Amino acid sequence: MKRKLLYVTGSRAEYGIMKRLLLSLSKDEEIELSIIATGMHCDAKYGLTYKVIESDGLHIDKLIDININNDTNANVLESMAVCQSKFGLYFQNNKFDAVMLLGDRYEIFSVAIAAAIHNLPIIHLHGGEKTLGNYDEFIRHAITKMARLHLASTEEYRNRIIQMGEYPNTVFNIGALGAENALLMDLPSKKTLEEKFGSLSNPYFMVVFHPETLTNVSLISQTKELLQALYQFTEKYNFVFIGSNSDTGSDDITRELQAFCRETGSRFFTSVKPEEYLALNKYSNGLIGNSSSGLIEVPSLKVPTVNIGDRQKGRVRGASVIDCECTEIAIAEAINSSQEKSFLNNTRTAVNPYYKHAVLETALKIIKNYLSLKLDTYKDFYDINS
Numbered sequence: 001m002k003r004k005l006l007y008v009t010g011s012r013a014e015y016g017i018m019k020r021l022l023l024s025l026s027k028d029e030e031i032e033l034s035i036i037a038t039g040m041h042c043d044a045k046y047g048l049t050y051k052v053i054e055s056d057g058l059h060i061d062k063l064i065d066i067n068i069n070n071d072t073n074a075n076v077l078e079s080m081a082v083c084q085s086k087f088g089l090y091f092q093n094n095k096f097d098a099v100m101l102l103g104d105r106y107e108i109f110s111v112a113i114a115a116a117i118h119n120l121p122i123i124h125l126h127g128g129e130k131t132l133g134n135y136d137e138f139i140r141h142a143i144t145k146m147a148r149l150h151l152a153s154t155e156e157y158r159n160r161i162i163q164m165g166e167y168p169n170t171v172f173n174i175g176a177l178g179a180e181n182a183l184l185m186d187l188p189s190k191k192t193l194e195e196k197f198g199s200l201s202n203p204y205f206m207v208v209f210h211p212e213t214l215t216n217v218s219l220i221s222q223t224k225e226l227l228q229a230l231y232q233f234t235e236k237y238n239f240v241f242i243g244s245n246s247d248t249g250s251d252d253i254t255r256e257l258q259a260f261c262r263e264t265g266s267r268f269f270t271s272v273k274p275e276e277y278l279a280l281n282k283y284s285n286g287l288i289g290n291s292s293s294g295l296i297e298v299p300s301l302k303v304p305t306v307n308i309g310d311r312q313k314g315r316v317r318g319a320s321v322i323d324c325e326c327t328e329i330a331i332a333e334a335i336n337s338s339q340e341k342s343f344l345n346n347t348r349t350a351v352n353p354y355y356k357h358a359v360l361e362t363a364l365k366i367i368k369n370y371l372s373l374k375l376d377t378y379k380d381f382y383d384i385n386s
Contacts, residue, residue: 010039016274039107055315064213083110104140122147128157130314133212134363165381175356182300187279204238208291229331297350304338319350337377
């Protein structure tokens with residue numbers, strides 16, 4: 001009998017990480033995979049990216065629009081309430097052997113609560129990580145406590161999940177799918193990218209900048225510091241911006257970035273396909289911003305990352321990452337440092353701490369083994385002996 005597995009995706013970034021695994025699961029004769037797209041995927045403002053999932057040959061069983069509004073934290077909470085209510089009703093009428101979730105976004109938190117209340121086992125990826133500048137931090141740990149199976153991306157994160165009371169035999173360090181995707185995905189050539197996005201003949205940086213939602217800093221002030229730093233390099237480099245996630249205040253950041261692009265001729269894309277994003281980074285001089293991809297995926301491409309501010313504070317990072325404060329001077333210095341010959345040489349030989357061999361195969365094996373077991377109706381708390 002096939003095991004019924006549901007994956008819920010709420011954003012382009014998280015889907016990009018999971019794409020290869022989902023394609024493999026969809027072809028597995030022992031698993032009946034269902035996919036629900038929600039959150040940013042259903043919003044025209046973010047490019048209706050559920051269409052990307054469909055174009056990849058994956059079937060979406062249901063679209064659940066949660067009416068995303070990120071103007072204020074209160075609006076985000078309203079979207080979370082809508083999400084929890086809609087998924088609560090869905091799980092009342094649809095049962096699965098497990099629900100698979102990745103990460104730490106607020107809509108995924110609401111899905112996890114709905115699944116847990118309905119006693120549906122949760123398989124969680126990328127638990128145990130720290131991102132101290134964003135509310136993703138406590139959301140991620142809360143999902144961990146609702147999950148039954150944990151696929152962590154480093155040994156440090158695995159240990160942290162066990163520290164939170166999860167049994168060691170349910171927690172696995174598999175590495176990061178994204179770190180492997182960067183190496184094994186069929187990435188478009190530079191010529192193919194240029195046919196779609198325009199010339200990339202001049203040296204360019206990728207820029208992805210998200211809000212910090214726990215540091216009480218001014219998002220507009222931070223964005224202006226970033227753009228003032230980039231102004232210093234507009235005669236030397238081009239810039240390709242990718243739109244922000246739907247976090248509180250992200251619309252304000254987008255308006256500032258788009259104004260910069262109009263003034264300087266830089267390019268702004270609300271969203272691109274997963275393999276296009278990786279390829280754009282591969283051919284660039286580096287990634288500037290505060291995206292987790294700069295720490296997890298981009299290092300596999302052997303290009304530098306300039307990681308700004310505190311959004312990713314606490315996350316493991318490799319030698320190809322330069323951390324800097326969110327000030328014009330610090331950002332400009334970091335950009336210059338990222339292009340020094342010695343740093344570029346180090347970047348080419350640096351080890352990506354999130355990479356492990358055969359991540360996809362390992363994840364498939366663990367998930368299938370878990371689904372084949374007689375699942376407990378509850379889980380206990382694992383106490384570490386002092």
